[in-house]
Amino acid sequence: MxxxxxxxxxxxxxxxSGSASAQGSDDGFxxxxxxxxxxxxxxxxxxxxxxxxxxxxxYRNFYYVNNWNNKVWITFxxxxxxxxxIVELDIKDYGNIGDIAAEFTxxxxxxxxxxxxxxxxITGSQTPxxxxxxxxTGNGIYGIMLEKSDGSDHLVANLVIQCRQYLQAPAPMxxxxxxxxxxxxxxxxxxxxxxxxSAQSASTSDTSFDTDQRPGANNARIEILGFxxxxxxxxxxxxxxxxxxxxxxxxxxxxxxxxxxxxHIVSSSIIAKIPINDTLIGFxxxxxxxxFVELDNRHISEILFEIKDHHGRQLDMISDVTTVGxxxxxMVFNWEVYSRGGNPHELQAPVKNYNIEQNxxxxxxxxxxxxxx
Numbered sequence: 150m151x152x153x154x155x156x157x158x159x160x161x162x163x164x165x166s167g168s169a170s171a172q173g174s175d176d177g178f179x180x181x182x183x184x185x186x187x188x189x190x191x192x193x194x195x196x197x198x199x200x201x202x203x204x205x206x207x208y209r210n211f212y213y214v215n216n217w218n219n220k221v222w223i224t225f226x227x228x229x230x231x232x233x234x235i236v237e238l239d240i241k242d243y244g245n246i247g248d249i250a251a252e253f254t255x256x257x258x259x260x261x262x263x264x265x266x267x268x269x270x271i272t273g274s275q276t277p278x279x280x281x282x283x284x285x286t287g288n289g290i291y292g293i294m295l296e297k298s299d300g301s302d303h304l305v306a307n308l309v310i311q312c313r314q315y316l317q318a319p320a321p322m323x324x325x326x327x328x329x330x331x332x333x334x335x336x337x338x339x340x341x342x343x344x345x346x347s348a349q350s351a352s353t354s355d356t357s358f359d360t361d362q363r364p365g366a367n368n369a370r371i372e373i374l375g376f377x378x379x380x381x382x383x384x385x386x387x388x389x390x391x392x393x394x395x396x397x398x399x400x401x402x403x404x405x406x407x408x409x410x411x412x413h414i415v416s417s418s419i420i421a422k423i424p425i426n427d428t429l430i431g432f433x434x435x436x437x438x439x440x441f442v443e444l445d446n447r448h449i450s451e452i453l454f455e456i457k458d459h460h461g462r463q464l465d466m467i468s469d470v471t472t473v474g475x476x477x478x479x480m481v482f483n484w485e486v487y488s489r490g491g492n493p494h495e496l497q498a499p500v501k502n503y504n505i506e507q508n509x510x511x512x513x514x515x516x517x518x519x520x521x522x
């Protein structure tokens with residue numbers, strides 16, 4: 150039976166002081182480390198440590214609509230000539246799903262104009278309407294009727310609109326699209342209420358939106374319909390992981406930008422799941438039910454932490470300037486040492502030394518150019 154031997158709280162802020170600035174890939178939020186200096190976390194024989202996150206807070210320095218969820222791929226033929234491209238919603242926060250629907254409609258019209266088709270919106274055909282808020286009367290599912298501005302045949306055929314969630318950006322899309330960049334694995338299907346396309350395909354059977362390309366007289370109209378309600382955001386939680394080996398487990402898709410099965414469980418370095426609010430990110434845990442990891446390392450002088458989204462991606466931050474402004478976090482850790490029981494006369498093994506730094510501060514958050522974990 151385990152017995153609690155000692156407990157201490159560790160109060161940490163990653164906010165830079167004075168003219169100090171982060172270096173390398175440490176930025177105070179996505180990636181930071183705590184150096185225990187002359188007060189390392191230690192355990193003895195027949196003991197183990199439990200590190201808990203009991204409180205966390207930070208400003209939300211990313212937009213709900215960002216590079217990870219704002220892209221839609223489109224292919225079609227215009228009078229038999231192949232056309233393709235990418236529609237990108239403006240990166241920002243939208244007040245409601247009606248405003249996101251209006252933005253998507255405007256971007257679709259602008260896209261078709263660049264491809265040689267001058268569409269306009271049939272008045273009153275867009276759903277949800279601009280300003281529509283979840284809870285208002287309606288189903289919140291996207292719908293729009295477009296019409297050729299001069300009323301003539303639009304000559305559009307084989308229209309495929311895809312919300313892609315796989316790493317490669319394949320032909321026939323633009324060769325300028327990076328293969329493994331933000332274009333490759335996108336959550337636009339959840340934002341816009343389309344079907345998720347998880348494998349390379351451009352067939353008409355693999356479309357994220359239902360399309361009727363000849364709904365009216367003169368073949369001048371196209372109707373586009375979603376399948377699920379739109380959302381203001383596609384990221385509900387962030388995940389904090391640490392560089393120490395832990396006994397926790399996770400579904401593999403949490404830390405991997407691949408469409409993996411939720412039931413595929415693997416070992417995990419995650420120490421906390423952090424909810425996102427409109428302006429702040431954070432939580433205050435009950436002491437009886439904290440997020441924690443149990444650690445067998447008997448001497449810990451430094452721990453590296455990373456915060457990523459639900460697919461192991463670094464957040465698409467508003468600014469590239471990482472140490473100026475409000476890109477920092479405050480948190481409280483709790484370190485407890487437990488006895489495993491067993492034979493008290495067991496031979497004591499020497500403690501292995503891990504990267505002890507002889508500084509004067511008890512706890513110091515510092516930048517480092519070292520590799521991740």
